[in-house]
Amino acid sequence: xxxxxxxxxxxxxxxxxxxxxxxxxxxxxxxxxxxxxxxxxxxxxxxxxxxxxxxxxxxxxxxxxxxxxxxxxxxxxxxxxxxxxxxxxxxxxxxxxxxxxxxxxxxxxxxxxxxxxxxxxxxxxxxxxxxxxxxxxxxxxxxxxxxxxxxxxxxxxxxxxxxxxxxxxxxxxxxxxxxxxxxxxxxxxxxxxxxxxxxxxxxxxxxxxxxxxxxxxxxxxxxxxxxxxxxxxxxxxxxxxxxxxxxxxxxxxxxxxxxxxxxxxxxxxxxxxxxxxxxxxxxxxxxxxxxxxxxxxxxxxxxxxxxxxxxxxxxxxxxxxxxxxxxxxxxxxxxxxxxxxxxxxxxxxxxxxxxxxxxxxxxxxxxxxxxx
Numbered sequence: 001x002x003x004x005x006x007x008x009x010x011x012x013x014x015x016x017x018x019x020x021x022x023x024x025x026x027x028x029x030x031x032x033x034x035x036x037x038x039x040x041x042x043x044x045x046x047x048x049x050x051x052x053x054x055x056x057x058x059x060x061x062x063x064x065x066x067x068x069x070x071x072x073x074x075x076x077x078x079x080x081x082x083x084x085x086x087x088x089x090x091x092x093x094x095x096x097x098x099x100x101x102x103x104x105x106x107x108x109x110x111x112x113x114x115x116x117x118x119x120x121x122x123x124x125x126x127x128x129x130x131x132x133x134x135x136x137x138x139x140x141x142x143x144x145x146x147x148x149x150x151x152x153x154x155x156x157x158x159x160x161x162x163x164x165x166x167x168x169x170x171x172x173x174x175x176x177x178x179x180x181x182x183x184x185x186x187x188x189x190x191x192x193x194x195x196x197x198x199x200x201x202x203x204x205x206x207x208x209x210x211x212x213x214x215x216x217x218x219x220x221x222x223x224x225x226x227x228x229x230x231x232x233x234x235x236x237x238x239x240x241x242x243x244x245x246x247x248x249x250x251x252x253x254x255x256x257x258x259x260x261x262x263x264x265x266x267x268x269x270x271x272x273x274x275x276x277x278x279x280x281x282x283x284x285x286x287x288x289x290x291x292x293x294x295x296x297x298x299x300x301x302x303x304x305x306x307x308x309x310x311x312x313x314x315x316x317x318x319x320x321x322x323x324x325x326x327x328x329x330x331x332x333x334x335x336x337x338x339x340x341x342x343x344x345x346x347x348x349x350x351x352x353x354x355x356x357x358x359x360x361x362x363x364x365x366x367x368x369x370x371x372x
Contacts, residue, residue, distance in 0.1 A: 005187070005188075005341075005371070005372040006331055006332075006369040006370060006371050006372060007048045007049065007132070007186055007187070007192075007254065007369070007372060008045070008046065008047045008048045008049070008367055008368070008369050008370075009047060009048065009049045009050075009192075009194075009251050009322055009324075009367065009368055009369075009370060010045060010047035010049070010050040010051070010096050010253075010322065010365055010366060010367035010368070011050065011051045011253040011254050011255065011320050011322055011365070011366050012038075012041070012042070012050060012051070012052055012053070012055065012361070012364075012365040012366070013052075013053040013054050013198075013255040013319075013320060013321075013361055013362075013363035014042055014052050014054055014055055014360075014361050014363075015034075015054050015195060015288070015357060015361035015363065016034070016035065016038065016052075016054055016055050016056060017054045017055075017056055017123055017124050018056055019119060019315075020119070020120065021056075021058075021120045021121075021122065021123075023056070023360055024055075024056040024066060024321075025065065025066035025069070026068045027262045028066050028070055028074070029066075029140065030075070031068065033358075034072060034358065034359070034360060035074055036074060037318050037347045037359055037360040038074075038120075038360055038361065039070070039074035039075050039077070040138045040344070040347060041336060041344075041347055041360060041365055042075055042365070043075065043078070043080040043081065043082055044080070044336065044344065045334075045336050045365055045367050046080075046082055047365075047367055048130065048131045048132065049128070049129070049130045049131070049184060049192075049194065050084075050128070050129050050365075051126060051127075051128055051131065051194070051196050051253050051254055052101065052126060052128070052129065052132040053124075053125045053126045053198045053254060053255045053363075054123055054124050054125075054126070054198075054246060054255075054361075055070075055090045055124060055125055056123055056124070057066070057092075057122045057127070057216075058089075058121070058122050059091065059092055059095065059096065059120075059121030059122035059125065059182060060091050060121075060122075061089035061090055061092075061125070062089075063090045063101075064087065064089045065129055065261040067087055069084075071084050071087060071129065071148045071241070072110055075129075077287060078354065082301050083131070083133050083230030084129035084130060084131060085131070085274060085330075086129070086130040086131070086132065086133055086134045086184075087127060087129050087130070087134075088128045088136055088182065089124065089125065089127045089130065089135055090126050090128065090177075090178050090180055090196070091120075091125060091141070091143060091172070091176060091178060092116060092121075092122060092124070092125040092126070092175065092177045092178050092230040093116035093143060093162075093173055093176060093177055093178065094095075094112055094114060094115075094116035094118030094121070094122065094123050094125060094177050095111065095114045095116070095117075095118025095119060095120045095121040095122060095123045095124075096114055096115045096116065096121050097109075097113060097115075097121075098109055098113045098114065098115055098168075098171060099115060099169075099171065099174070100113075100168065101113050102164065102168055102172065103163075103169065104164075104165045107111070111123075112146070113169075115172065116173075116175070116176035116200070117176065117200065118178050118293070123177055124177065125177065125200070126177065126178075126196065126198055126254075128182060128194065128196060129159070130162045130184055132134060132184050132187065133184065133185045134182060134183075134184050135182070135183040135184065135185060135191070136182065136223045138183050139181065139182045139183070140180065140181040140218075140237075140238070140240060140340065141178060141179070141180050141181075141236060141237045141238075142174070142175055142179040142180075142221065142236055142237065143175055143178040143179070143235065143237055144173055145173060145174050145175065145179075145221075145234065145235060145236070145237075146169070146170070146171075146172065146173060146174065146235050147169065147172050147173060147174040147214070147217065148169040148170075148172075149174075149218055149233065149235070150174060150220070150221070150233065150341055151233055152351060152362040153174075153217055153262065154213045154216050154217050154220075154266075155169070155213060156208040156209055156210040156213045156214075157208060158206070158207055158208040159317065160282075163210055164210075165231065170261055174196070174214070174217055174218060175195065175197065175221070176199060176200040176214060176218065177199075178197065179195070179196075179218070179221055179222065180194070180195075180196050180197070180242070181193050181194070181195055181250075182194045182196060186372060187278055187372060188372045189250075190249060190372075191249065192249050192250065192251060192370075193244060193248055193249065193250040193251070194250075194251055194253065195225065195226070195250055195252045195253070196254050197218060197221075197222065197254045197256070198254050198255050198256075198257070199214070199215045199218035199254075199256055199257050199258070200214045200215050200218065200257065200261075201215065201257040202215045202258075202264040202265030202266070203264055205354075206341045208331055209266075212264065212265045212266055212286065213266075213271070214256055214274065215258060215265050215266070216265070216266045216269040217269075219247045219258060219269040219270055219273055220254060220269060221234070222252050222273070222339060223269075223272065223273045223276065224243065224348045225243035225244060226243060226244050226250060226252075226276070226278045226279075226325070227243070227276075227278060228242070228243060228244070228245065228246055230244045231243025231244070247327070247343065248325070249324075249325055249327060249328055250324070251322060251324045251325070251328075251368075251370075252273075252279075252321065252322075252323040253321060253322045253323070254320070254321065255271065255319055255320050255363060256320070256321050258270035258319065259317040259318045259319060260274060260306070260308060260318070261304075261305040261306040261318075262304050262305055262306050262316070262317055262318075263315075273323075274323070276325060278325060278326055278329055279323050279324070279325065279326060280323070280325065280326050280328055281326070282330060283322070283323060283324050283330050283333065283368060284323055288330045288332070288333045288368065289310060289333070289334040290310070290312075290322065290334050290335045290366045290367065290368060291309045291310055291333075291334065291335055292309070292311075292334060292335035292338075292364070293309075293337070293338075293339050293363070294335070294337025294339050294348065294364070295310075295311035295316065295335075295337060296308045296309070296310065296339070297339050297349075298311070298314065298316050298355070301315055301316030302315075304316050306318060310335070310339075311335075311364075312337075312355055312363060312364045312366055313356065313362060314333055314355035314362045314366070316360070319363065320363055320365075320366045322366050322367065322368040324368065324370055328370050328371075329370065329371040329372050330368060330369065330370060330371070331369050331370075332368070332369040333366075333367065333368040333369065334366075334367055335364050335365070335366050335367075336364055336365040336366075337364045337365065346359065347359055347360045348360060348364075366372070
């Protein structure tokens with residue numbers, strides 16, 4: 001039986017973050033192993049649209065020279081080469097030094113006093129690649145939306161008082177990197193809204209749980225955005241208000257740094273999002289929930305409740321998501337993670353059978369096919 005036409009949408013935390021500005025560009029020019037392996041994975045899965053988390057750039061997304069280099073000299077090379085004529089580097093808060101110390105003490109310094117954690121502006125940034133036109137002029141960005149402007153925000157507290165001072169809350173954005181609604185025009189003429197982000201990981205924190213709180217509310221931003229009755233308070237960077245229309249097609253995608261069953265953080269946020277009827281339930285929780293066999297080969301990941309079938313990270317967690325709206329029909333999905341004895345296992349495992357982050361990434365590419 002011939003399947004109907006489809007578009008493959010993917011997210012991949014490529015772990016192309018480096019310790020200093022310009023390092024990734026230099027490694028791409030020199031032909032290092034890791035980006036070649038990342039390209040091999042993308043060529044194997046062949047997404048039509050893909051979000052790349054942790055792709056370093058200049059912070060404002062203006063200089064896309066090394067993104068072009070990655071596309072032209074890595075992704076487009078070889079018999080399986082794939083072309084992405086449309087690409088966008090997303091401006092980010094990471095490594096953008098705040099004018100005062102976020103904890104209220106001393107002189108601000110990076111990485112801890114970045115508006116988003118980072119050693120330089122643009123570290124841990126992200127990018128979008130597409131075979132179809134990206135409608136950048138219609139994009140909405142929530143990079144500057146203040147955390148305190150979210151009604152009922154889960155702001156961190158310690159010893160009965162707010163962790164952040166009033167002066168910090170006047171400048172601290174909710175988004176640790178950015179939240180963008182980037183429309184793409186599909187071959188059938190329909191517009192698909194890509195809701196892309198990469199929330200703060202719920203780690204490296206004290207009893208105030210500041211990163212867990214931020215992660216929770218970064219997820220809530222998209223959860224409110226897709227529900228017209230909850231999105232009235234949202235104001236984008238151009239001054240536009242509200243969220244999506246009820247009949248808009250969308251996909252939430254990214255490394256959300258939230259597992260509904262395991263790991264750190266407040267799980268009720270991701271649990272509520274996955275259960276929302278605005279999402280395609282089969283893709284979020286049912287038969288099209290992306291899966292692989294690779295996670296079953298992990299050893300010593302600690303106690304886990306969730307099945308290895310759905311893990312997307314080498315620590316035994318489901319962190320990466322492609323979540324389409326309820327009106328979109330899904331025909332296939334997956335997590336690209338071969339077991340150690342399968343073809344292309346060297347892209348993920350070392351010879352001892354342990355996950356090898358240096359080979360490609362500690363995350364796995366997650367993909368989903370939407371029927372046109």
